[in-house]
Amino acid sequence: MYLEKDGNYITIHLKDRNILVRENMGDIFDLVPAADFLRVHKSYVVAIKHITMIEVHQLIINGEKIPIGSTYRDLLRSRLGLK
Numbered sequence: 001m002y003l004e005k006d007g008n009y010i011t012i013h014l015k016d017r018n019i020l021v022r023e024n025m026g027d028i029f030d031l032v033p034a035a036d037f038l039r040v041h042k043s044y045v046v047a048i049k050h051i052t053m054i055e056v057h058q059l060i061i062n063g064e065k066i067p068i069g070s071t072y073r074d075l076l077r078s079r080l081g082l083k
Contacts, residue, residue, distance in 0.1 A: 041069040
């Protein structure tokens with residue numbers, strides 16, 4: 001559903017479990033399908049289909065609040081067809 005960076009580690013949040021890996025966010029972002037995933041913050045990459053709500057500074061996936069970085073806000077809105 002989404003990837004969360006914490007220092008040198010990334011937690012891969014799946015529907016039923018989490019997987020912790022030691023990897024660079026840029027490298028792991030290259031492994032996921034660009035059409036299905038979007039970077040929304042320096043520490044978060046999300047699966048577009050799992051977004052349930054978007055607010056100005058955050059979005060919700062599976063009840064979890066994920067921040068939207070100002071650098072990524074316009075790209076998110078553009079990809080989702082929002083103005």
